[in-house]
Amino acid sequence: MDMTDLETMGKKAQSAAFELGQLGTMQKNAALLNMANALVMNTGKIIEANKDDIAAAKKNGIKEAMIDRLLLTPDRINDMSDGLRQVMDLPDPIGKVTRGWETMSGLDITQERVPLGVIGMIYEARPNVTVDAAGLCFKAGNAVILRGGKEAINSNIVLSETLRAALKDSNINPDAVQLIDDVSHETAQKMMELKDYIDVLIPRGSGKFIKMVVDKAKVPIIETGAGNCHIYVDKDADLDKALKIIINAKVQRPSVCNAAEKVVLHKDIANEFLPRLYDALNANNVExxxxxxxxxxxxxxxPATEEDWGTEYDDYIIAIKIVDNLDDAIKHINKYNTKHSESIITENYSASRQFMKQIDAAVVYTNASTRFTDGQQFGFGAEIGISTQKLHARGPMGANELTTTKYLVQGDGQVRK
Structure with a gap:
């Protein structure tokens, strides 16, 4: 795919974005419902395409934890459909007045939420991102250009075709959702340079992948995060609670960015707790x-190496650090984390408050699994990613985070003196 083809997609996306900006909430919600229903109706077709992706992944020796990211089942397709319905039920962020006032010169100023415009989504592996991104961008009045990884290309093609057909049936420009089906690195690089057509680019994938996009893109970026997530077990922790939380955070889906990769233990409980933790992790095939x-x-x-402390494994591997006190735990986590999700297990309120205040991350928990860092779990219906940066948006990004603001100023002939 050459630059001209991508520019054509960009122009189509801009036209669609303008049309989306004129739609009311009821029109958008009706289209989202059609999209949700279309996914379920096309389950068989989607799964057949996904089988091709799974077969290719196994042939290419992709590890089992990563294959789980690729896998689509009827339940997962239903979950994607339910996610669109949840997005449909969310308040429409567009037109929401965030503040308003009258100036000394009599100007009436309001600040309202408006769409970003055209969003570029570049991501690896997980085909559910295709649906989540399309639904959230659409709810917020944005057109989206999707570029998934080669591992899920067959699934992504069928998913995007299903969503586009549902938009067309809703009398809405299907170019609101476009997929780049050329998965070459050259085309990805060209997409990252479409600053005249794409208003913001959102990468989603491994830390290495995201860094590559950040380094090479000319389009403004919202950086979503690699997840080197920690769980700190304090000296005042309920150890039964800690064991349950750690196993959930590591084992339930080890390939996702909110899975726990490190455990930090207070020295006072290490002798009692670590053998129990090791046995439980070993029973779940975790190295x-x-x-x-x-x-x-x-x-x-x-034995852990220095490299381990900063590594996101995305696999059945976890590393354990023993520290003298809470202050040392916080220093260690802030040094090595990716600003994603961190958790403390403690029954000590003061320790909890210190941890939550001093840890630098998008989401900080007390006595809960890091696996809850998710747009659907947060009540956003879905997410386009977990932002680990501090500008514009941070944490799970729902429809509200896919907007910007505009000042509307009403005058009555005023001129500045």
Whole structure:
């Protein structure tokens, strides 16, 4: 695909974005319902395309945890459909007045939410992103150009065709959702340079992938995050609660960005808790790495390297660090984390408040799994990604985060003196 083809897509997206900006909430919600129903109706077709992606992934030796990201089942398609229905039920962010006032010169000023325009979504592996991104962008009045990874190309083509057909049946320009089906690196690079057509680019994938996009893109970026997520078990933790939370955060879906990758233990509970934790992780086929103190308690633990502390595994691997106190835990986490999601397990209110105040991350938990960092779990219906940056948006990004603001100023002949 050459630059001319991409520019044509960009022009179509801009035209569609203008049309979306004129739609009312009822029109958008009716189209979202049609999109949700179309996914369920086309379940068989979607799964057949997904089988081709899964077969290719296995042939290419992709690890099992990553194949799980690719897999679509009737339940997962129903979940995607339900996500669109939840987006449909959310308040429409467009036209929402965030503030208003009258100036000394008699000007009436309001600040209202408006669409960003055309959003470019460049992502790896997970085909559900195709649906989540399309639905959220549409709810917020944006057109979207999607570029998924080669691993899910067959699934993404069928999903995007299904959504476009539902838009057409709703008498809405189907170019509100477009998919780049050329998965070459050259085309991805060209997409990142479409600053005259794409208003913002959102990358979603591994830390290495996101860094590549950030380094090469000419389009403004909202950086969504790699997840080197930690769980700190305090000296005042309920250890049964801690064990349950850690196993959930690591094992339920180890390939996703909100899975726990590191456990930090207070030294006072390490001797009692670490053998229990090791046995539970080992029973779930998780490789456990650790520092010298951890290995001294459980000799079977694999020695951790300096590289381990900053690595997002996306796999059945976890590393354990033992610290002297809460302050050391906070310093360690802030040094190595990716500003995604961090959790403290404690029954001590003061320790909880200190951790939540001093940890630098988009989402900070007390006594809960990091796996809850998710747009659907937060009540956003879906998410376009977890922003780990501090400008514009941070944390799970729902429809509201896919808008910007405009000042509307009403005068009555005023001129500035």
């Amino acid at each position: 456990v790495r650790g520092d010298l103190l951890a290995k001294a308690i459980v000799p079977e633990i694999v």
